[in-house]
Amino acid sequence: MTQITLQNTQTRQKEVLEPIKSGEVSMYVCGPTVYDRAHLGNARPVIIFDTLFRLLRHVYGEDKVTYVRNFTDVDDKINARAAQTGQSIREITDGTIGLYLDDMDAVGAMHPTHMPRATEYIQPMVDMSADLIEKGFAYEAKGHVLFAVESYADYGKFSGRSIDDMIAGSRVEVAPYKRNPMDFVLWKPSDADTPGWDSPWGKGRPGWHIECSAMAHELLGESFDIHGGGNDLMFPHHENEIAQSKCVGHEFANIWIHNEMLQVEGKKMSKSLGNFFTVRDLLDQGVPGEVIRFVMLSTHYRKPMDWTETKRAEAERTLRGWHAKIEGVTAADAPNADVIEALADDLNTHKAIQALHDIARNGDPAVLKRSAQLLGLLSDEMDDWVAPSFGGGLDHEKIMDVESWLRSARNAAKLSGDFSEVDRLRSDARDAGLEVQMGKDTVELKPTSAFDADRLHSIKRGEA
Numbered sequence: 001m002t003q004i005t006l007q008n009t010q011t012r013q014k015e016v017l018e019p020i021k022s023g024e025v026s027m028y029v030c031g032p033t034v035y036d037r038a039h040l041g042n043a044r045p046v047i048i049f050d051t052l053f054r055l056l057r058h059v060y061g062e063d064k065v066t067y068v069r070n071f072t073d074v075d076d077k078i079n080a081r082a083a084q085t086g087q088s089i090r091e092i093t094d095g096t097i098g099l100y101l102d103d104m105d106a107v108g109a110m111h112p113t114h115m116p117r118a119t120e121y122i123q124p125m126v127d128m129s130a131d132l133i134e135k136g137f138a139y140e141a142k143g144h145v146l147f148a149v150e151s152y153a154d155y156g157k158f159s160g161r162s163i164d165d166m167i168a169g170s171r172v173e174v175a176p177y178k179r180n181p182m183d184f185v186l187w188k189p190s191d192a193d194t195p196g197w198d199s200p201w202g203k204g205r206p207g208w209h210i211e212c213s214a215m216a217h218e219l220l221g222e223s224f225d226i227h228g229g230g231n232d233l234m235f236p237h238h239e240n241e242i243a244q245s246k247c248v249g250h251e252f253a254n255i256w257i258h259n260e261m262l263q264v265e266g267k268k269m270s271k272s273l274g275n276f277f278t279v280r281d282l283l284d285q286g287v288p289g290e291v292i293r294f295v296m297l298s299t300h301y302r303k304p305m306d307w308t309e310t311k312r313a314e315a316e317r318t319l320r321g322w323h324a325k326i327e328g329v330t331a332a333d334a335p336n337a338d339v340i341e342a343l344a345d346d347l348n349t350h351k352a353i354q355a356l357h358d359i360a361r362n363g364d365p366a367v368l369k370r371s372a373q374l375l376g377l378l379s380d381e382m383d384d385w386v387a388p389s390f391g392g393g394l395d396h397e398k399i400m401d402v403e404s405w406l407r408s409a410r411n412a413a414k415l416s417g418d419f420s421e422v423d424r425l426r427s428d429a430r431d432a433g434l435e436v437q438m439g440k441d442t443v444e445l446k447p448t449s450a451f452d453a454d455r456l457h458s459i460k461r462g463e464a
Ligand SMILES: [Zn+2]
Pocket: 029, 030, 031, 212, 237, 241
């Protein structure tokens, strides 16, 4: 069996994945708070953990991997959106979940095994909070239940901070009912305008962190193999998940994986810089989901990912070339070994894509197709964009004509030493948005995103 190594944030070491339950893998990834469309940065962890999910399924078997990704559907941002728009909370959360799944489907992300909604797991959150009070790690104050960070000696260890650093470096909510400003909310009271559930502490709602601890426990048990998320969640969210779960006596996650953040053209994506866009914005501009996925995977998950127009154009060209190569080809039974090896080495998607380039150049198209599918690329569901985006103007016959004219012009030029006709045809083809690849005995023209059907049709064979 392929050995998978992963960089464990908790131990700061690359570790061999050794599943708790032999032959089966369990993974939890923090999901979105559902009040708005996913921005491009939100798609990065989804694509990364989807690729890990695919690798795990390949290595352990499709029915041996349990992947949980939650929806946070109780949150003050959702309440604010409801008040602002006049929609009900349920309309907002149901609607946003639908849009989110549409967008993630478009970038080729498989649905996780379980997608629990926080509001369906309120009782386990109440139970866990009560258990923490009983064990002396939490306390009730003015209708709130707070986790007492000083009761857990390892608090801060995961993210590598001391309590003093955390107080100094973060905007903690100072409230008179907190014993320590770092104490965080497990439960808080709700008024008539905010959603609430009955609890031993009155009508209220859970804090954010307790959701993941409770849902991971319900769906994966007291311990599981992998916990993932963006590195912006390390503190306080993951630090708090660990504190809660460990203090009720759960082992919780063995390996923690964090992805780096996304930038746009070298800058942090933000509304104030005007470079903020959603996945849907890109799709609406005609950027195929497969291209978004390719660009995301071309950078290793532990490096900052820079979304650039240049990368988008290159990815589109590459994928068009690959799709042309695999047209009508049935995928091979097994992916290429170099691709598997790269992915098994801390999910090195950058290296895996380099291996795919090698196969595309020199290898079997059937193996290219099967290997790319391990990264969620070149799937039969994702190839729709390749032809239609040429607006129906992609004339394969004419492209083949121009290829053959170029071949014979070159043969003639080899004898005469006059390459002007070769140069003219090549330049006309480029003007029509075709990439010209001339091998020793071959000529290949590939449509790029700049393809222009009118210009293609105006190309004429010169006088021989
Ligand atoms: Zn979480």
